[in-house]
Amino acid sequence: MSTETDQGYSAAGEVGAVRARRTMSENIWRGLKKAPPTAWFGMIVISIYLFLAIFAGILAPYGEEEVLDAAYLPSWFDADEDFPWDPRFLLGTDQLGRDMLTRLIYGARNTIGIAVATTALSFGIGGTLGVLVTIRPGFFDQLISRFVDVLMAIPGLIFALMLLSIFGSTVTNLIIIIAVLDATRVFRLSRAVAMNVVVMDYVEAAKLRGEGLMWIMRKEIIPNIMPPLVAEFGLRFCFVFLTISALSFLGVGIQPPTADWGSMVRENATLITYGSATPLFPAGAIALLTVAVNFVVDWFLHKTSGLRDEH
């Protein structure tokens, strides 16, 4: 390049001024190294949960629905005369004599699996519509937005209860109903953030080029609204998780004998009056996962908020 001009300006001069580009994996590693201990804690907990969920069949000492014994107490629990402990069951057995540890491990698979599917579906519906209406504002936007307003006006849990009793409490129905109800929130958020992106010149440039609706959405808008959506995904995941637990607790969620943490709390709730800690295990599992996901989301939010620490 021989663009050295007498004005002292040259593109070659500008080349040297720019720093080298990092690869994606380097960037991810740099980000991870800076993560606070809470985020690390969250990531480790989530990994363990995922590991348990994926390998539940191998890890669990007994079958998911196997009735084994009538012992209620965990093996390490200080045994008294009324409740002798049994070394075969680490966390004791539930009200029907099924191994609690096994049920917890299978519960991870069911509960987390359903929660992930529901959240993904609600983001698929809400996110897509939210972005589409910003690219094509007007009648379509009004129609969808007002419909969403109507859905949001009805208390979520009660609405879900009603729909589940109409359509029946199958797992598929559960996922679809909660996903649709949650999609209203996602729609609102993605519409709001996409509105800030859709007015940018690069979106106009894409329109002028003659790009289609889907291309603009996929390539120009979604990559730029990912950070708030990912953060919201983490939070929504927790809420879905709690909604499913609540519905199971009320008896319209995941049906027995499928292991699910929410219904496990409900079914074993009476045992607590006899001094057994059994219902606390699934409750603790829910609480721990929620806290862990929130730690990771907090870190992610902080990282993408663009706030620079004062030096």
Added chain:
Amino acid sequence: MSTKNKQKHGREKGSVLLEMRDVYIDGYSDDKWHPIIKGVDVTLHRGEIMGMIGESGAGKSTLGLAAMGFARPGCKITKGSIMFDGMDLRAISETERRALHGSRIAYVAQSAAAAFNPAHQLMNQTIESALSHGIMPKAEAEEDAKKLFAALQLPDPDNIGYRYPHQVSGGQLQRAMTAMAMSSRPDLIIFDEPTTALDVTTQVEVLAAMRNIVDQFHTAAIYITHDLAVVAQMADKIKVLRYGNTVEDADTRKMLKEPKEDYTKTLWAVRSLYKEEQANEDVVLRIHDVDASYGGGIKVLEDVTIQVPRGRTVAIVGESGSGKSTTARVITGLLPPIKGEVYFNGEPLPPALKDRSKEQLQRIQMIYQMADTAMNPRHTVRDIIGRPLEFYLGLRGAALDQKIVQLLELIELDESFIDRLPGELSGGQKQRICIARALAAEPDVIICDEVTSALDQIVQEGILKLLLRLQEELNITYLFITHDIATVEAISDEIVVMFQGGVVEQGPKTKILNPPFPPYTELLLSSVPQMDPDWLDTLLADRAKKGDVMKASG
């Protein structure tokens, strides 16, 4: 003015007000501290105006803020002394420093629109610092603010303070911001590019008002800008900065007459670009009798007719709000006109974007003012330039990559740029990539919407030269929208002057830029700052003599 004598006491010109010695400032990026300012000295006397110029990234704003003893987040002052009126700004506590800010040292930012809170009336914001520093009671401060508004030649000074920021124009807001800075009668005001966002006709008024009031109250000022002609009007002395070092320090007149350093000379020589005008009978684009409006009854364009000859540059000039950008929107189909047609190669174009064929879209490309927002920050250069190639020309794989590299070479960059994101490019490089994206479609016409106004002068020159070279090589037609007359003079063949949604005149450059002028053209041309330090005085005297040209024109 009754307060004048009181305030003037002890602030006659002469004594040293601000003295910065050997100042070093570091900035934090990429996990490291980098020096931004490398040992700069500044001496400012009372009542003196110092101009600070340099390209973007030269450290002008950082140094300006350091004069307040302040470093932005991510910056720190590492070495040197900053003495303000006998106080060491680096040694005093944060509280003491805060007491000085706004009361004895004030700051006027580039964007007044962003600096005002839209939810409060101008008056409350103007007198806020005077009240919070306990300088005067509210009633007195309000009276004083009205006098300041009058001194700054704001219309209806008694009532304008009770308007909200969106109810006044950009130039008025910038003057209100100066009033805000003056309300506590500071000893020092730092102006950070206060007129860069304004168009020329407004800029003249703001400059005159600022200079007048600074002079009246014997306030010292640091005036930061990259526009030499502006600094020539304002400053008593000029400091040229580059890469955080002082290049040259001298009195304004001396520096304009005989710049010593080579770098300073290049800054002065920038406006030397000139293209010989050529005519062409072959009209590629014709806008015929177009009316347009953004909903509602008000016409933004009225009876606009513009002819664009093939392979030439037509510049559309006018102040903001004159309909320049709306014209571009009509041509591109983003805003279908309510009357009239756009002809391309003799064929009428469908008015709305969605009715135009891919072929028609490909022939007219657009380059935007802000290269930052014109490129998706998540796309690499490969995606940005490659997409039109893929979309219009159907290139794939190796052929695509090859063509991208060719285009990069055409805009004087090389293939090492191909995987960069826009955030990793400088302002000039970004605009070059935008040019490459437009070229990738192999268009006949490129609409350039203020493409150089966000860049500093040296980079501007590089971009303009590139555009001229490309036009010669590829016979591209430019429709160049700008409010910068210097740019127009440099690169255009024909000029269209627009005012309030209508075309004032269209013709060859030499005809438009030479007398006799219609009144509006004359106002526009005479408002372009010249490098002569007496230009503003002469102009104001002239205008006063002739009566207000503005009134005559519209």
